[in-house]
Amino acid sequence: MPKTTVPNLPVSAFFGVIKPSGPTSMSIINDVKLLVARSKIFVDVDTLEKSKGKKVRKHGKNDVKIGQGGTLDPLADGVLVVGVGKATKKLNQFLECTKEYRTTVLLGCETDSYDSDGSRVRLAPWRHVTREQVETALEKFRGEIQQVPPIFSALKMDGRPLYEYARQGIPLPRPIAARATTVHSLEVIEWKDKHDFRWPAQIFSAENKQAMEKALQGAGENPVLEDAAEEPSEGEAPTAFVLQMRVSSGTYVRSIAHDLAHELGSAGHVVTLCRSRQGKFALEQTEDGDIECVPWEVFEKAGADVGDPDEDGWYAWEREVLARLEVVE
Template sequence: MPKVSLSNLPVSALFGVTKPSGPTSMSIINDIKQLASQSRLFVEASKLEQVKGKKIPKKGKRSREILKIGQGGTLDPLADGVLVVGIGKGTKKLSEFLDCTKEYQTTCLLGCETDTYDSEGATVRLAPWRHVTRENVESTLSQFTGEIQQTPPIFSALKMDGRPLYEYARKGIPLPRPIEPRQVTVHSLELVEWLGNNHSFRWPEKTMDGDAKQALATALKSVNEGVSLDDNRELDEGEAPQAFVLKMRVSGGTYVRSIVHDLAHALGSAGHVATLSRTRQGRFALHSTAEGDYSCVPWEIFANASSDAGAVDDEGWTEWEREVMQRLELVGA
């Protein structure tokens, strides 16, 4: 732990956390905040005395006075992988991770389209999938590589006239205008594993009722008359639909869910994201492969410390503090 010495405490820093699938990014940040606000690594001794043993508020002026903390790009609850955390002056550096190059690995499950383009959503359309082969997928990937125009999903937090897009979809409000496509860069896109039918993924059990589906159709058709949410079923009880795994390196602002959704359409099918892992965000990576990379702290380290801080070493550091010190990037004034 040569990066941190007792003479330069407390520090401001950036570090990566391996987020698990399930919890929200904000819940991860709030849990880390409870630990970090009780640590001399990040908090001045005088403030530590004031907060010792107390639960820190999640928001508000008092919360910021004790510890400034943030994250450099939200991951959906479904997603796992690299979540960049900034503490102290490190929070001022987080914006650079919104536009940096990122790497993902995702599983596409064919035959079913959902409102959110992933397995957390509700089924809105079924489509044929048996005709899709590994060769079909590989020959279609070039359409989604390089500089491409991508339309964000309607179930996203992007705002139009001050209202989140998902609100239009849920309430059946016609969109004031088409969702504006954005130019993104897909530096590389490859099929790394063809699962075929040999997997345990299944279409979501959640379905949209008639009113919800009509509301979504109303919102979509207000800008695209040709859109259809009608099922084109090709079902065989007991047979799993085709699935495959993609690996990609993309620019900031790229929606992986949209790539999977649009690719499935190009294949004459429907599809959604079944799994999603962010394997790299800028210089923070799950598996360090280049000089200057920073590896991530496993989430279990923080989860265990939240229930039991454990023993301290000869210098007074707990396990989670040692793990962070081995992986952090110090941020100066």
């Protein structure tokens, strides 16, 4: 059990949670809230006494404020920064900070969402791609780059989310504006000769393709969404590799995978995505000042059975959090 000096309580603070792949970020926050709202770390003792017997609501007003410093999609796992109390007003700093990611890219198939949760849009050759070609192509994606957000995103154009144009076949009134972003580092850290990743089973329908083509044609683009490759042979796995990157805020990791695949004369999408760092919160302490995150299993176990407090009056999950707090005055 981690040991730490207990600050003057209650506190407002940040701490990191290691989000698993699957649940939404908001569901993680709501579950953590059930514990935080009954902890003397964050709520004064008198308030806790008055609230005994009352149910903590996941949604709506409670005695404690809680929020997160940057959503991770259900597919993604890794660092999710949580702010409690006054810290919720300072969560914006985590939207603007440098982040690190590890992502697995699977070649040969492009999806509407640029990841494995989406539907196949088109197939393209992949067998010709080598590690050396990938490492050479990465040079174009380092430094200050211009990145076009995916059309299947919630970004709005003239008040309408981009994905509505794509789904409904509404011509875009103009091209999607490129955004400046900085890729501080970008490397291949693993070439997967053997793996179990496969292309999504769900396939973009002809109607879906026509709608997407019509939307993009409105912006002067003429996309080709026809398949240019066949399914892998029995027992064959499409090429996959893992990228590690450190990027500025606003960077679309999925777009890097998508655009890189195009640069390689292929198509590709993300099958795993892990945020390994957000500001000073990290999965592992690799730099001075790093704060490690609390594994999700700690909260999951406490949510099912909080257990008994120790001799100092702390529950096991509270000890884990106290060892990894950044107090906000």
